[in-house]
Amino acid sequence: MMRYMLIAKATQESEQGCTLKPELMAAIGRLTEEMTRAGTLLEVGGLAPTSKGARLVLSDGRVTVTDGPFAEAKEVIGGYAIVQVESKAEAVELSRRFLQLHADLLGPSYEAESEVRQFFDPSEYALEPANR
Amino acid sequence: MTATDTHRAIDAVWRIESAKLIAGIARLVGDVGVAEDLAQDALVAALERWPRSGIPDNPGAWLMATAKHRAIDILRRRTRLERKHQELATELEVDQEASAPDLDAAIDDHVGDDLLRLIFIACHPVLSTEARVALTLRLLGGLTTEEIARAFLVPEATVAQRIVRAKRTLSEAKVPFEVPRGPELVERLSSVLGVIYLIFNEGYSATAGDDWVRPALCEDALRLARIVAELMPADAEVHGLTALLEIQASRLRARVGPSGEPVLLLDQDRSRWDQLLIRRGLVALERAETLGGGLGPYTLQAAIAACHARARAPEETDWARIAGLYGALAQLAPSPVVELNRAVAIAMAFGPAAGLELVERLTTEPSLKGYHLLPSVRGDLLFKLGRTDEARAEFERAATLTRNAREQELLLARAAACAPGAAPVQPG
Numbered sequence: 001m002m003r004y005m006l007i008a009k010a011t012q013e014s015e016q017g018c019t020l021k022p023e024l025m026a027a028i029g030r031l032t033e034e035m036t037r038a039g040t041l042l043e044v045g046g047l048a049p050t051s052k053g054a055r056l057v058l059s060d061g062r063v064t065v066t067d068g069p070f071a072e073a074k075e076v077i078g079g080y081a082i083v084q085v086e087s088k089a090e091a092v093e094l095s096r097r098f099l100q101l102h103a104d105l106l107g108p109s110y111e112a113e114s115e116v117r118q119f120f121d122p123s124e125y126a127l128e129p130a131n132r
Numbered sequence: 133m134t135a136t137d138t139h140r141a142i143d144a145v146w147r148i149e150s151a152k153l154i155a156g157i158a159r160l161v162g163d164v165g166v167a168e169d170l171a172q173d174a175l176v177a178a179l180e181r182w183p184r185s186g187i188p189d190n191p192g193a194w195l196m197a198t199a200k201h202r203a204i205d206i207l208r209r210r211t212r213l214e215r216k217h218q219e220l221a222t223e224l225e226v227d228q229e230a231s232a233p234d235l236d237a238a239i240d241d242h243v244g245d246d247l248l249r250l251i252f253i254a255c256h257p258v259l260s261t262e263a264r265v266a267l268t269l270r271l272l273g274g275l276t277t278e279e280i281a282r283a284f285l286v287p288e289a290t291v292a293q294r295i296v297r298a299k300r301t302l303s304e305a306k307v308p309f310e311v312p313r314g315p316e317l318v319e320r321l322s323s324v325l326g327v328i329y330l331i332f333n334e335g336y337s338a339t340a341g342d343d344w345v346r347p348a349l350c351e352d353a354l355r356l357a358r359i360v361a362e363l364m365p366a367d368a369e370v371h372g373l374t375a376l377l378e379i380q381a382s383r384l385r386a387r388v389g390p391s392g393e394p395v396l397l398l399d400q401d402r403s404r405w406d407q408l409l410i411r412r413g414l415v416a417l418e419r420a421e422t423l424g425g426g427l428g429p430y431t432l433q434a435a436i437a438a439c440h441a442r443a444r445a446p447e448e449t450d451w452a453r454i455a456g457l458y459g460a461l462a463q464l465a466p467s468p469v470v471e472l473n474r475a476v477a478i479a480m481a482f483g484p485a486a487g488l489e490l491v492e493r494l495t496t497e498p499s500l501k502g503y504h505l506l507p508s509v510r511g512d513l514l515f516k517l518g519r520t521d522e523a524r525a526e527f528e529r530a531a532t533l534t535r536n537a538r539e540q541e542l543l544l545a546r547a548a549a550c551a552p553g554a555a556p557v558q559p560g
Contacts, residue, residue, distance in 0.1 A: 001351045037244070038148065039358035042408055082408070084351065086274075089137075089144035093191075100189055 001084050003042070003119040004091035008098065010050070010078035011112055015069060017049045027101045035083065035094060046079040074113055082119075091116045138183045145191040146175055150274045153195050155246035158309050160203045164253055165299035168271065170206070174199035247272075248363045249309050251356075255324040258305045263298035264327045266291050272359065273352045283349050284334065321364070325373050325430065328356045332377050336384075337394075337536070344394040344538040347384050354381050361416065371420035372431030378413030379437040382406040394538050398446040410441045432461040451481035468497045469505075476509055484516040504533035508543060515550060524550035 020028070035041035047053075050068035057064045070076055081098075085091050095114045102112055150171060158167035174195045188194045254267040269275045269283075277295065281288040312320045335349025357374040364370050386400035395401075417438050420431040427435065436457045443449040458474035472494055479487020491510050500506045511526030527547035531540050 001348065001355075037359060037362040039355035039362075040148075042412065084355070085144075086147050087140065087144055089140035090147055093141060093144040093148060104189075 001086055002088075002091075002121075003082060003084050004088070005117045005119065006081040006083060006091060006095045006098065007077050007115040007117060008079045009074050009113040009115070010047075010076040014078045015049045015051075015076070017051075021105070024102065024105050027105055028098070031097055031101060032081070035081070040083045040085055040090075040094070041081060042084055043082040044080070047077055050076050088116065088118065091118075135183055138187070139179070141187055142175070142178055142182055145178070145187070145195070147274045149192040149195055150175075151247060151250065151272050152192065152243050153199055154271055155250040156196055156243070157199050157203055158250060158253075159246050160200065161207065162309050163303055164250070164267075164271065164309070165303055166206070167203075168299070170199045170202045171195070173202050244363055245311065247359065248311050251324055251360060251363070252311055252320055253302060253307055253309060255320070255327045256302060256307055257320070257323055258301055258307060259298050260294075261327070261330070263294050263301070264323070265331055266294045267298045268327050268356065269331065269352060270295055272356055275352065283346060283352075321367065321370075324360060325369060328353050328360070328377075329373060329430070331356070332380070336380060337539075344392065344536060345384060345388055350377070350381050350384060353377060365419075366423065368420045368423035368425055369428040369430050371416045371423065372428055372434050375413045375416035375420060375434035376430055376437055378409045378416055379434060379441050382409035382413065382441065392538060394542055396542075397440060398449075402444065405441070413441065414438060427460065429461060429465045432457050432464065436461075449480070451477050455481050468494055468500045469503070472500070472506060472509055475513075479513055479516075484513045488513040488517065502533055504530040504539070504543070506530075507533065511546065515546075520550040 019025075032041060032044055050070045053068045055066045055068065055070060057066070081094075083091060083094060085094070095116050099112055099114055102110055153171040153174065154164070154167050157170050158164050161167055161170070177198050178191070178195060182188075182191075251268070251272055254271050255264045259267065265284075266280055269280050270277065275283075277292045278288050281291040284291070311317070332350050332353035335346045335351075335353065337344065354374075354377045357370075357377050361370045361374040382405050383397070383400060385406065386402070386404040387395055389395050413434065417431070417434045420434065421427065436454050439450050439454050439457070455474060455477035458470060458477050462470045462474055471490065475487045475490035475494070477487075478490060488510070491506070491513060494500055494506060495510070497506075507526040508530035511523045511530060514520075514526060515523035524547045527543050527550065531543035531547065534540050534543065
């Protein structure tokens with residue numbers, strides 16, 4: 001089995017710190033509960049708006065720190081779930097369900113983005129140090 | 133989406149939905165074998181239709197509706213089940229009249245109960261242990277016969293036979309598709325937990341073959357434990373078992389060296405322990421402990437595993453507490469193996485001589501006669517006491533007793549290292 005991070009990109013609303021509609025909260029709750037009950041969900045977390053965070057950039061050997069907020073919501077992570085599944089397709093299907101329930105509740109005009117990323121198996125990178 | 137992508141997506145849907153599907157249909161038809169066939173039929177229908185129509189928004193509900201329709205067809209043909217058919221037809225009409233979200237809710241409402249029934253029937257005492265394992269992995273874990281065969285290093289035909297026979301046995305024994313109650317529940321739950329524990333252990337220290345661990349089996353067992361923990365949240369031992377497996381699994385990567393050799397607990401690089409699993413394990417342990425009612429054997433073992441997980445370095449291990457927990461475990465579930473582990477903890481807490489004293493008492497224990505860890509532990513304690521000649525003989529004897537090739541290498545290496553100045557190693 002492989003471990004994936006399902007990343008939900010931030011939205012304008014999440015960046016403004018709006019709380020989710022109760023129906024949407026409930027639907028997300030049901031999905032995460034289903035994933036928990038299936039034994040696939042290892043951890044889930046939501047992130048506060050970027051106004052509470054900072055961005056660090058390394059350039060010319062110097063680190064610059066900029067406090068949030070950042071303009072482009074879609075380039076920012078809003079929340080994540082860590083799942084253990086058999087295939088990428090399974091991780092994609094779970095993410096699809098997450099996005100779909102937004103469309104079901106908020107209508108077809110609602111837009112959102114997610115990303116599915118596989119964790120390296122730590123045993124792999126432990127044996128093959130890269131970029132050293 | 134290409135055809136391959138669609139097939140992959142269907143595989144994924146199947147993996148997510150199959151257990152729920154089989155469980156739901158089994159409630160309707162009352163037979164696990166028939167339910168699995170019908171679920172498979174629904175999968176075939178999806179494989180035919182979805183590449184053209186696209187995957188439905190709620191693929192689980194689609195599969196369930198399709199399989200239910202087939203269940204009705206079958207029951208219609210069975211006139212002797214006429215009455216049951218009436219009940220079903222009514223239920224289906226009700227479902228169809230309901231709006232889409234309500235249909236989902238109607239299915240969801242039953243899902244937990246159905247899954248629980250499926251787990252209990254797959255681990256039914258009327259089946260052999262091998263059959264319980266195979267059926268559980270197949271029906272709940274969603275593994276194919278081939279995957280199970282590979283995991284247990286047996287021919288695929290053997291596993292297929294086991295599953296066919298198991299389904300027939302359940303059918304012939306007319307085992308009801310229900311969650312047992314009262315005193316029977318305790319006994320049946322212990323079979324369920326035992327099956328999961330056995331699957332995990334086969335992956336954690338393979339009894340045979342070239343590999344010391346087979347992580348995939350551990351992951352499957354862990355997933356099953358998590359499922360049962362969610363289905364039976366009020367049972368402390370279910371959380372105890374889950375905690376134990378989460379914490380044990382957290383060490384999987386650290387347990388194997390670069391060339392596949394076993395690395396024992398105290399020699400492991402603790403930075404490679406999986407902190408996410410440790411955290412989950414400690415949470416599950418806390419759930420078990422707060423449920424109260426006295427700690428059961430799995431919870432005690434989890435508490436022991438947690439002592440190791442909490443220690444950032446081997447020297448920080450609370451061996452006195454571990455020895456105490458093994459003492460409690462020995463009272464609850466007395467076994468020479470537990471006693472041997474207690475001896476190890478006592479040796480660590482109070483010195484090798486104290487441990488050896490306990491081990492010596494076990495040397496006449498008939499059930500440990502062929503158990504390689506007895507001479508292995510004894511060798512270790514003798515070694516620490518400077519009795520290297522005796523230690524070497526014990527390690528060599530242990531090496532002849534293990535069936536695992538990797539472990540054998542390790543033991544022979546320890547025998548060879550029975551020279552002054554060699555670093556001591558503890559059994560993991």
